[in-house]
Every structure is written in C-alpha cells, then in structure tokens.
Amino acid sequence: MKSLILLFVVLVLVGTSCTSVEKKKAGLLKYFSELTLKKDHRVMSGQFIGWGQAASLKDVKTIYKNSGKWVGFLGADYHNLDYIRDHYVHKPISSELSVTNKNIIDYGVKFCFFSMHFNNPFTDSSAWDNRADLKILLQDEKIRTKLDQQMDSMSLGFEELQKNGIIIFLRPLHEMNGGWFWWGDKDSTDFIALWKYIYNYFTIRKNLKNIAWVYSPCLWPVKYLKWYPGDKYVDIVCVDAYTSIIHPYFDQAYKELSSLNKPLGIGEFGPCDASDWEGIKPCHFEFDKLIKEIREYYPDFIFFMTWDIHMSMAHPFHSKVKELLEDNWVINKEETEKLER
DSSP states (O other): OHHHHHHHHHHHHHHHHHHHHHHHHHHHHHHHHTGGGSSSSOEEEEEEEEEGGGOOSHHHHHHHHHHSOOOSEEEEESSOOEEETTEEEOOOOOTHHHHHHHHHHHHTOSEEEEEOOOOBTTTTBOTTOOOOOHHHHTTOHHHHHHHHHHHHHHHHHHHHHHHTTOEEEEETTOSTTSSSSTTTTOOHHHHHHHHHHHHHIIIIISOOOSEEEEEOOBSOSSOSSTTOOOGGGOSEEEEEEEOSOOTTTTHHHHHHHHTTOSOEEEEEEESSOTTOTTOOSOOOOBTHHHHHHHHHHOTTEEEEEEOSGGGSTTSTTOBOHHHHHHSTTEEOHHHHTTTTO
C-alpha cells in the first residue's frame, strides 16, 4: 500500500512539473508573439556559445566587457565539431551535454536556442555529407536507429534543462532549402515526414514538455515555405543569413516567412563569408547596422542570433556592438533573465 501511495505522489509531482513547464513555454511564446506591439525593447540579442565540449561563455563575456551588456539569450549545439583541411569531421555526442548545460543554466536565462547538426546516419559522417535518401530513412531500421541514438543522447541533456525550468527553442533540420546538409534540398514530402518523426520522438516518446519548435530556412534564392511542416509542428520561424548586406537581401524571405503569422527572427547571423569558417578572409561589420535596418525594413523580426568564431559580436574584426546592444529596440539579459520567474 505504501509503495502505491509513493508511486501516486511521484506521478503527481511529475505531472505538476510538466504542467509548470508547459505553462512557462506558453507564456514565453505569448511574450514573443506580442513583442512587435511594443514601441521599444522588441528585438532580443543572442549569441551562439559553441559546439559540444567547446561550448563556452567566453564570447558572451567579451561582448559584455566591450559593451557593458549581456546578450539576451544563448544558442548552442550538443554535437561536437572539428573543421580540418576544408571538411567537417564527424564526432559522436558524449559528455558535452553537461558542459553545454552548465553554461546555459549558469547564465540564468530560462530559455535557449538549440541547433541540431545531426551526423549523417547513412554514411556515419558529419551533417555536411549530403549523401542521403530521406525516402528510405524511416523504413530502414538500421539507418533510423543511428538517428534515434543521437536523439536519445540529446534527450538526456534536454531532460536536465527541463528539470531546471529551461525552455528549448529547437531548430531541427535547419537550412533545409540549401543543399549542404544531408537533409537539405530533398523531396518536401520526405522532409516533412522526417520532421514529424523527430517532433513525435521528443514530445511523445521522450515526453519532453520544454521544447518549442523553430522552422529555420536559410537566405537562399528558393521558396522558403516549400518544406514547412505545418502550424501544429512549428512555434517560431526564422531565417539564417551570412551577409553584411541586410536590405534588400532579406526581402523575399521576410515576405514569405512573415505570412505564417508566427514569431519571426534571425536564427543565425554572420556578416562574413559563410564558407570561410577558418576566418582567412577578414571582414569588418558595424553591428548597429543590423538593428537600424530591422527597424526600417523588417520590423517583424523579434530576435537575432549571431554565430561564433569571426561571425561573433565578440570578434575584433567588427565594431559598434555597444551601439547595437544599447539601442532602445534591443532586449538584453536584464529583461530576459526576469522572464518565467
């Protein structure tokens, strides 16, 4: 009898915890959806903090040192990444879950953005090996299991964040309208089936309640909504862009994505050549240009996430980060750390 009572208490506590997380997620999404109604403090600043075991608050601290501002939220990825001799090297997910999570938890903001650079389950190589046939992925148990194993590992990290009351804005299969990832530029029906499989894996099989779903194509001259999986499976939309020219390059993406009437942002931003990951070609960007042109041309954008290495706001290539973060349209940590308390 005592064991049954104990089981009942545990189930009640788990149910209460999940309900609390779901309420936090709903509250955050409502907050995001209302940002465009504000006169100021309506665009969140974000910074990607690195891959797997390399995740660090180093750039965020440098940005604070240079500007006096802590960015509003963080971005991360559990997948390790090495870039050697012009190609990306596959590495498995392992102990980096705790490294990444500690940085996120210590930062004190109750939400974060996650990328998912899934290793290629067809070739056992990195996400950038685009050899894949999505049509057979879900039917081939051996291949599907390799994908499942990656999601199992990620779930352990997501569960820890859920226990800490942190909402995850998850960008699965991002930049699907480009051809560089194994899931990119594939048949839209097969892609959407894979998206739904991932969605159900985390929300039903793993029973995670702290995930909001982000549809994230890249700034590329193809239709942005071709791979859209449907409103049920998407909470937020964004576009990834590596360019120093904001207007008019964003025009078509902004037009198509804003038609979905979802909170809209810039999921990855870098002002340098996207193919130059080793920073061989120096570039200089005045970061206040980003918020000036959002205000003038793209007022529905409510967040931006700058990428790492020489794309980062912390890199000495760039200037006017202080002016960007001090702009009255920008939301920094002093506001976001108060959310969901």
